[in-house]
Amino acid sequence: MKAVVYTRYGTPDNLRLTEVDKPAIKENEVLVKVYASSINSWDWDMLKGKPFLVRMIGGLFKPHNKILGADIAGVIEAIGSKVTFFKTGDEVFGDIAGGGFGGFAEYVAVPEKLLEKKSAKMSFEQAAALPQAGLLALQGLRYQKPLQTRQHLLINGAGGGVGPIALQYAKSIGAKVTCVDKEEKFDILRSSGADELMDYRKTDYTKTGKQYDYILDVTAHKRTADYKRALKPGGIFAMIGGSMGSLLVQMMLVQPLLSKFRKKKLGIMGYRVSRQGLNELNRLFEEGKIIPVIDKVFSLEETVNAFHYFGQGNFKRENSY
Numbered sequence: 001m002k003a004v005v006y007t008r009y010g011t012p013d014n015l016r017l018t019e020v021d022k023p024a025i026k027e028n029e030v031l032v033k034v035y036a037s038s039i040n041s042w043d044w045d046m047l048k049g050k051p052f053l054v055r056m057i058g059g060l061f062k063p064h065n066k067i068l069g070a071d072i073a074g075v076i077e078a079i080g081s082k083v084t085f086f087k088t089g090d091e092v093f094g095d096i097a098g099g100g101f102g103g104f105a106e107y108v109a110v111p112e113k114l115l116e117k118k119s120a121k122m123s124f125e126q127a128a129a130l131p132q133a134g135l136l137a138l139q140g141l142r143y144q145k146p147l148q149t150r151q152h153l154l155i156n157g158a159g160g161g162v163g164p165i166a167l168q169y170a171k172s173i174g175a176k177v178t179c180v181d182k183e184e185k186f187d188i189l190r191s192s193g194a195d196e197l198m199d200y201r202k203t204d205y206t207k208t209g210k211q212y213d214y215i216l217d218v219t220a221h222k223r224t225a226d227y228k229r230a231l232k233p234g235g236i237f238a239m240i241g242g243s244m245g246s247l248l249v250q251m252m253l254v255q256p257l258l259s260k261f262r263k264k265k266l267g268i269m270g271y272r273v274s275r276q277g278l279n280e281l282n283r284l285f286e287e288g289k290i291i292p293v294i295d296k297v298f299s300l301e302e303t304v305n306a307f308h309y310f311g312q313g314n315f316k317r318e319n320s321y
Contacts (some may be wrong), residue, residue, distance in 0.1 A: 003106065004103065008062055014308070015047070025078060030078065032104060034074040044100075072094065073092070074091070074108075091124075095135065096110045122285055130285070137216075143267065144238075147213075153175050153178070156180040159185030213236070217239050239269065
């Protein structure tokens with residue numbers, strides 16, 4: 001089968017399309033013929049091998065998983081002896097990072113617990129753009145306590161994969177939403193329902209004097225004091241991505257402890273993949289409450305170009321074949 005492989009960390013030019021053996025499945029796995037797979041920031045970090053924490057997970061000197069691709073959608077071609085939920089021919093989608101990645105290939109072996117049946121109303125491209133970004137968005141907006149109707153939400157880094165889904169969901173429950181990103185991404189955010197737009201290159205949202213009920217930050221890198229200043233009393237700050245330095249340590253260890261004694265709650269949102277969560281994405285899509293934004297679609301042979309495009313930072317969402 002064809003697959004996009006890399007054997008050393010670095011740039012997209014380290015990726016190469018080659019022939020590899022079709023994976024054998026274990027008793028609790030299914031073999032998926034991949035119809036679409038999307039690029040996430042995790043794929044990008046695993047390709048670069050940066051920040052260094054990535055190497056602690058993916059291989060210190062060279063990548064353990066030679067094929068990237070976490071979010072996939074496709075059709076089950078074979079099932080293991082202990083698989084009970086799926087049958088051959090089922091259309092499925094999911095975040096398979098927990099199973100070793102492997103989405104940028106014609107076939108991938110996946111533990112059945114990481115997948116859900118795809119809504120018939122959803123294209124394979126849409127399904128591949130939803131799992132990681134959709135689950136991060138929903139779980140981020142339920143960190144500590146769920147976002148409520150008429151509350152004011154700010155999304156920093158709103159123009160990537162997570163932001164538009166969080167924006168659409170927040171508007172569906174009646175929240176007011178301010179989106180922070182590059183001005184070049186304002187059109188897509190405006191069309192998704194943003195009430196206010198802010199270019200981070202011109203305005204620091206933590207220094208405007210405005211306060212928010214809920215902040216979802218995809219690219220957090222400031223001091224915790226800055227985020228506290230931007231929160232209303234009783235407000236929630238959920239960090240999804242950003243700094244891998246001292247801020248990450250504070251958000252993981254210090255702030256959750258301090259938050260027990262403070263009205264303002266700050267912390268890093270713990271991500272988890274579940275079939276129940278994927279099924280909720282199906283339902284929200286069918287109800288028209290969330291629709292993934294797909295910027296460009298590339299063939300498997302064009303995966304290197306897709307990663308180069310991702311690296312430019314102006315993407316909304318990318319799908320590979």
